[in-house]
Amino acid sequence: MDLAPSARQTLTEQTFASLFDSELVADLRRMGQRDLGAGLDAAPDDASADAREAVWQTLCDLGALRLVPALTPGSGVADQVVLARHIGGALYQSPWADTATAVDIATASRRTDLVARLADGEACALAVRAEAVDEPDRPGPVDVTTERGRLRAVRRFVPFAPDVRWLLLAGTGSGGETALLLVPADHDGVSWHRHDDMGRGDFYQVHFDGVPLADTVDLGGPDAEAVWAAALLRCRIRHAAYLTGLAGAALDETSAYLRTRRQFGRSLASQQSPAFRLADAAAERDAADLLVDQAAWLADTRGDARLAALEALACAAELARRVATESVQLHGAVGMTEEHDAQLFYRRAAVDSLLFGRPTELRRLAAPILAGTLG
Template sequence: MRVTLSEVQRDVRDRFADLFDDDLGPCIRRMAELPARGSTDPGGTDAESAAVRDAVWRAMVDLGATRLLLPEKAGGEDARQAGAVMLCELLGAALYQGPLLDTYIAQEVLLRTLDTDADRIAETATGAPIAVAVRETATDALHRPGPALGTGDTLDGVRRFVGSVPESQYLLVVADDPAGVRCALVADGYQARRYDEVGRSQLFEVRFTGAPVVSWHLEDRDGWMQLVARARIRYAAYIIGSAQGALDLAVARSQERHQFGRPIGTFQAPAFRLAELAARIEATRWFVRAAAAEADTGSDSRLRAAQALSMAADVYGTTVLVAMQVHGAYGLTEDADIQLYYRRALIDRVWLGSPVEVRREVFPLLRDR
């Protein structure tokens, strides 16, 4: 396994580092707590929140975030999965919530029909965000999408737990189909209601009423599962970045919090625990990067993706628990950023499959090797 960064990976890391530095990172971390554009806010902060979110999105677009996965002939940089995971790590460390990861999924769908969807792909490259809608119930997921909302020119029905709807220009509605997985791209004809949930995420219930379909895309089952695998690799990078962000807060707090007249970080028990987590995060980070490199070769990446996601989810869960313990009661207050990581972990660890579910998928893949 390669444990050095390629030139492309270093370029991506260095290019986006300033956007997620110690000064701007905390602002992005709190961004999800601002009302999204189009919400009802009696406090009058809608304009301010929309400006913050739009500014972050535009900054990422200007730096090339929406062009990383696209090939050069589609106006992209062809950084591929290995380059994209470097940005995803930074996004996770800052707890970024927005449409970028969904836009990557949509771009991969649209690239299958590049000849007919070149204009739409060009829109995404220049900053048109796309949200992916897959769930009708809580048990649905990207690898197990909900039922179809129609097969003609319009859609009618509901999709739940859809991220970043108000700031997305399109929605990609994914549905199970006898022939595989059917995706419909829509631009209007729906209403969104934000959930009030413990993770304080940008998640919405979306109701479609005669929503006109811009384009249809049919994926065979095997091809869709490869797309899911690549999405899982990127998401594993995101949550291992989140684990690093939580660990950084815990290390800083261990130097600020005192017991018996000295920082708790100088005691062996918490120091060794934090050191162990640092080693696990670093090992998992390189495994995820290796999985991304393998996916770029065109080989079957389902096994490595499942392993990477399961490992990242496990270490993230452990890290936020230890970080909360290091913070003590202060970690439960609104002033402490660590509670944001703790809340988000409840959702992020299972978003593309829980560790138990993903491990269940791994067994037949190992058996068939």
């Protein structure tokens, strides 16, 4: 197995590195955030909203949503991982990851017209959880029986609901069947309010109240369960890369800070205790990156990537939280203030590490797969 970067991945790195340079990243990390307690209707200020839209359009123009074989021959999850690490390091909040999942599902459903529109920037958000404790492997219920030909559902922690073109509603019907429905976000039967979360993010509770099925796009059909499982696998690999990118940037920020702080006549970075803690975290980050690269390689070569994807995300989720905690501690009291980004990494890691499965749940899902490989 050769995990060395391919020419395609190198090109992807070169394409997006300039967008996520050090000067812009400092602004991206705080773009659109609202203070905790700002309220359910709080919105980003106009300047921040305009900047987010400009960055999103630039991402689309650079081909961020075209990194799939159907649109760019030779590309795949390995290329998406490169971009996801940049996005994680910038803590850039955008619909990219969810729209990439929608592209996967539309590709599997052979909706080439929709794939092209999504790739051109028709943003999409995943609507999966009915309750906060739900796991994405079993989407929340969808009721299409109360009123003939209409759907009703409630979804929590849906990102960017007011800003996207489509909501991809993943659900479980009364008979246990999986449904994948693309719903216009501006439909009269759709309403939402923002969650006031510690990550200061853009998560919403969304109500689908009597939306006619005729106004939705069915992306699953009889193979919906398999389509969702395959899309969720690739989604988890991308999210694992996002989390390792977050951890890497937190390490870089902490290392830079410790080099400027002096104690006992020399920088904290040169002293054994903090230096060893940083080295330990860096080694763990490198190991998580290898797991992510392996999972991406298996997904692109049509190998069985189920176990690798679960392992990569579980490892990356725990890594992001641990490194973010270390970052705050090594900064000291100032790390909990708005003056430094340490607290921002910590808050984002606390929320983002749980989005596509808690580590304990990921290990529960991995256990039977691992047992099968051991005979």
